[in-house]
Amino acid sequence: MPLKSGGPVENENLRGRSNLGLTSSGKVSVCPSGEQITNGGLETGDMTGYTYFPNLNFATTQYAHTGVYSCFLYENWVQQDFSKPIPKKCIKSFGFWGRGQVSNNECILHFSDDTEVIAYIPQGDWQYVDLLAIFPDEKELSYIKFIGGSGGPSWIDDVSLIC
Numbered sequence: 001m002p003l004k005s006g007g008p009v010e011n012e013n014l015r016g017r018s019n020l021g022l023t024s025s026g027k028v029s030v031c032p033s034g035e036q037i038t039n040g041g042l043e044t045g046d047m048t049g050y051t052y053f054p055n056l057n058f059a060t061t062q063y064a065h066t067g068v069y070s071c072f073l074y075e076n077w078v079q080q081d082f083s084k085p086i087p088k089k090c091i092k093s094f095g096f097w098g099r100g101q102v103s104n105n106e107c108i109l110h111f112s113d114d115t116e117v118i119a120y121i122p123q124g125d126w127q128y129v130d131l132l133a134i135f136p137d138e139k140e141l142s143y144i145k146f147i148g149g150s151g152g153p154s155w156i157d158d159v160s161l162i163c
């Protein structure tokens, strides 16, 4: 529902609710709550919750940060889309654990205005990557995508976005 420009929220229905976000487009959106990533730890043992290319199962037991499985990234990509873009102000924590043999495999945050920011999957042993730290104010996340290049493999686990 649109707001008056620069004015306060007048709608009685909005009073007393704490989980409203005002987006850059001037619309009031209700924040989702809880974990927004499906199968972030890959513990289903398959790619449930993700779109990916090529059409293979990248859940692997080679390494795991927690549980048994992680996601293998090498000459492939895996992506998780959100049914509705998630405003930054709705997010309490957002990040993933990564490890790898190279430092240039990417994690892409794609926003509703078709802009992106890129983080890199850590080289070496498991490290946490804080994605909220690189998430620009006022943006809304449409999807997160991990890309494994041909330089060498990486693994990700415990992808999490909590509202």
Ligand SMILES: [Ca+2]
Binding pocket: 041, 042, 043, 064, 065, 066, 067, 068, 069, 070, 157, 158
């Ligand atoms: Ca796991």
